[in-house]
Amino acid sequence: MKLATILAVILATNVGNAMIDAEAGFSMADDVAEFTMHYETIDNLIVLPVVINGSVSVNLILDTGCRNIVLFGKKLHRLFDIAPNKKIEFSGLGNGRPVTGDLSLNNEVSMGPVEGQFIPIVIVPQPNFFSGYKNIDGVIGYDIFINFEVEINSTKQEITFRPAARANLSSDYQKVSIQIEDSRPIIQSTIFMSESSQQACSIMLDTGSTLGLLVKTTDVSDFSPNARKTILGRGLNGQIMGIKKDARKVALNGFEIHSAEAAITYSPWHNYASVGMGIMKDYVVVLNYCQSYAAFKRIS
Secondary structure, eight states: OOGGGBBOOEEOOOOOGGGSOTTOEEEOOTTOOOEEEEOEEETTEEEEEEEETTTEEEEEEEOTTOSSEEEESHHHHTTSOOOTTOEEEEEESSSSOOEEEEEEEEEEEEETTEEEEEEEEEEEOSSOTTTTSTTOOEEEOHHHHSSEEEEEETTTTEEEEEEGGGOOOOTTSEEEEOEEETTEEEEEEEEESSSSOEEEEEEEEOTTBOSSEEEEESOGGGTOTTOOOEEEEEETTEEEEEEEEEEEEEEETTEEEEEEEEEEEEOSSOOEEEEOHHHHTTEEEEEETTTTEEEEEEOO
16 A cells, blocks of 8 residues: 555553653754754655664654654664563554554664754564655654754755744744644644534644544544545554545634545544644644644745
8 A cells, every 4th residue: 555545643652751861852952043954755754864872774754643763673673772571552543453562761863963862762573564665664753842843844845943942933824822632732623524514623733644634533424424435544553444525624723724635534432633744745834842832834
């Protein structure tokens, strides 16, 4: 299945602050105001070149749905010191079993002047989830977002990191308040499937999804009673089944996205949605977890 239909959403378990040094985290030198780097893409997903422990070079998908760095494959597993008796179990989308990985603590991680100390890494020894796609080794998420304002310009394929607490947003952007729940950026929103049909829900901004709008619901028939189910994509836990339907509008706390294709899938637990790179690629997007905002500027 093409990567264009893959959701790289990983809700990794928090490995626990008790096992991590108090100085853990990413930072830049005080005299560096910001750092911009070019990135590669695979079906609109952002692929960042990362160096671990000074010698291990990996390419990681930037995924706001992932808490910790996750690497896949036996080849990488052999390069790290594994903490004994520290198994990490986590799940993504799809109908399958959770994934189990081993934990490596106290790693150094860098992207140019962006440097991380005492970084925990989850390493899954099973075959790489992205094994069909050249040079993708895993994902990186919350660890990098918590201390930086991150600006993503999909047209230029550039990403900029700024110290989050000192960042000042330009008036060119439309600013939206976010909440950080389970390490994910959430916006209180309303989805308008038609002029007469609307649904309030929490929407995640998901850089690890190639889809536009994904809706998880306890009753798919509420959206389209007679629609035939199809394969929407492949998640970490297998195929994702559901229906496709056009949404008239998505209102993200005052910021509106019009005419979005929606992928709708069943979830037994809750009604929830996400906006992926299928939509965000049309904007310059800024995420600042520290100051609790996202911002959008339409790309001409």
